[in-house]
Structures are given as structure tokens and as C-alpha cells.
Amino acid sequence: ETGVTQTPRHLVMGMTNKKSLKCEQHLGHNAMYWYKQSAKKPLELMFVYSLEERVENNSVPSRFSPECPNSSHLFLHLHTLQPEDSALYLCASSHLRQGGFTEAFFGQGTRLTVV
Amino acid sequence: AQSVTQLDSQVPVFEEAPVELRCNYSSSVSVYLFWYVQYPNQGLQLLLKYLSGSTLVKGINGFEAEFNKSQTSFHLRKPSVHISDTAEYFCAVSEGTGRRALTFGSGTRLQVQP
Numbered sequence: 001e002t003g004v005t006q007t008p009r010h011l012v013m014g015m016t017n018k019k020s021l022k023c024e025q026h027l028g029h030n031a032m033y034w035y036k037q038s039a040k041k042p043l044e045l046m047f048v049y050s051l052e053e054r055v056e057n058n059s060v061p062s063r064f065s066p067e068c069p070n071s072s073h074l075f076l077h078l079h080t081l082q083p084e085d086s087a088l089y090l091c092a093s094s095h096l097r098q099g100g101f102t103e104a105f106f107g108q109g110t111r112l113t114v115v
Numbered sequence: 116a117q118s119v120t121q122l123d124s125q126v127p128v129f130e131e132a133p134v135e136l137r138c139n140y141s142s143s144v145s146v147y148l149f150w151y152v153q154y155p156n157q158g159l160q161l162l163l164k165y166l167s168g169s170t171l172v173k174g175i176n177g178f179e180a181e182f183n184k185s186q187t188s189f190h191l192r193k194p195s196v197h198i199s200d201t202a203e204y205f206c207a208v209s210e211g212t213g214r215r216a217l218t219f220g221s222g223t224r225l226q227v228q229p
Contacts, residue, residue: 004158033216042221043159043205056216090158094217100147100209101216102166106158 003027006091006107013081014115021076021110023091031101032074034066035090037109043090049074050096081114088112117142117210121220129228130198136191136223138180138206147209148189149217150180152202159205165189176200201227 004025013019034046048056049068065077074091088111092104122137147166151159163174170182180191206220
């Protein structure tokens with residue numbers, strides 16, 4: 001398998017549930033990201049992991065909890081979400097080099113609906 | 116801090132006409148620049164990138180973009196569009212120093228009409 005793979009593709013969860021989104025990259029990259037894409041809003045960067053260390057956390061509520069056990073895997077643990085958290089969650093990976101982050105490769109996304 | 120502005124939220128165009136999608140960025144240091152395309156219910160796909168060298172970069176599907184440092188722009192162009200080019204297009208920037216990840220613009224919806 002190549003590229004960036006996200007599972008599940010669709011998820012419906014209640015506000016009291018706990019679920020996790022999974023992302024796996026097979027590109028040998030050293031950086032992984034979670035983005036949130038809501039209708040009619042710009043893409044929002046949530047978390048960045050580089051060399052398995054979290055390097056950015058953009059004021060994301062604590063009900064979203066990322067985990068990066070190694071450079072190929074990234075999780076987003078969800079608990080007690082709100083309906084406004086319904087969105088497309090995109091995982092991406094890239095390489096951090098001296099000149100900055102190179103192009104990001106994206107997964108297909110997980111369409112999350114909170115009911 | 117880096118930022119990206121895509122001036123047009125929607126661009127309607129007729130099939131086989133040329134199109135330009137505008138992107139301006141703000142950064143005090145050297146940058147990498149990217150254009151991505153997103154089809155409905157899909158992730159983002161890289162169209163082209165500027166890292167260094169020639170300011171005119173060619174990408175997939177007949178798209179090209181020109182890096183203009185003095186105007187801090189990176190506009191995307193295609194000489195003749197197809198119905199299948201209908202999608203959302205995102206411009207993104209990554210600063211050359213520090214460890215800021217890609218920052219995306221708000222997107223431009225390209226609507227190709229027959």
C-alpha cells in the first residue's frame with residue numbers, strides 16, 4: 001500500500017462516545033499532521049508532529065487528543081465531541097528539511113458526524 | 116508569520132477558456148509555495164510546487180504557476196479548462212526557517228461550465 005491511508009472513511013458518533021481516527025503513511029516522511037475542514041471555512045491546522053514530537057498545537061480543544069507512536073502512524077482520539085466538531089478530518093505527511101516543510105501528501109479524510 | 120490570501124472564493128469559467136486563480140502570500144523569509152486541488156469528498160492532491168529555481172513551474176493536468184517575489188504572488192493558470200477541472204483549489208505556503216507547517220488559503224472554487 002502506498003501514500004497516506006486514513007480509517008475509517010466515515011464515522012458517526014454520539015456526543016458521549018469515544019472513538020479514534022487512524023492515519024498511516026508509507027512515504028518515509030518524518031512529519032505528520034491533522035487538519036480539520038469544515039464547510040465554508042479554511043483548512044484548519046490542528047496538530048503537527050515532526051520526528052514523533054508534537055511541534056504545533058493550534059488551540060485545539062482538549063476533547064481532541066493526538067498520538068504519534070512512530071513516524072508512520074498518527075491517531076486522533078475523540079471524546080465528548082460537540083455537533084460543531086462535525087467535519088472532514090484530513091491527515092497529511094511530509095518531510096521537514098532545512099528549508100522548511102516540503103509538500104504534504106494527504107489521505108482521503110474521515111467524514112465525522114457528531115449527533 | 117506566514118499567511119496566504121486567495122482573492123477569489125469562486126471563479127466561473129466556460130469550458131476551453133483560460134483561467135487564472137490568484138494567490139498572494141505574506142512572509143518575511145524565503146518560502147516554499149504549493150497549489151493543491153480537492154475534488155468532492157476527497158483529500159487534497161498536489162498540483163505543483165515552487166521550492167527554488169525557475170519561477171515558472173509546471174504541474175499536472177496542464178496547470179502552471181508563476182512565483183513573483185516582488186509581488187508576493189503565486190498565481191495558478193491553465194490555458195484551456197475542461198469540465199473535469201471543476202474543483203476546489205488551495206494555495207499553501209511553508210516558511211524556509213523555523214518549523215511552521217503548511218498554511219493554506221481559504222480556497223477558490225473553480226466552476227467550469229459547458
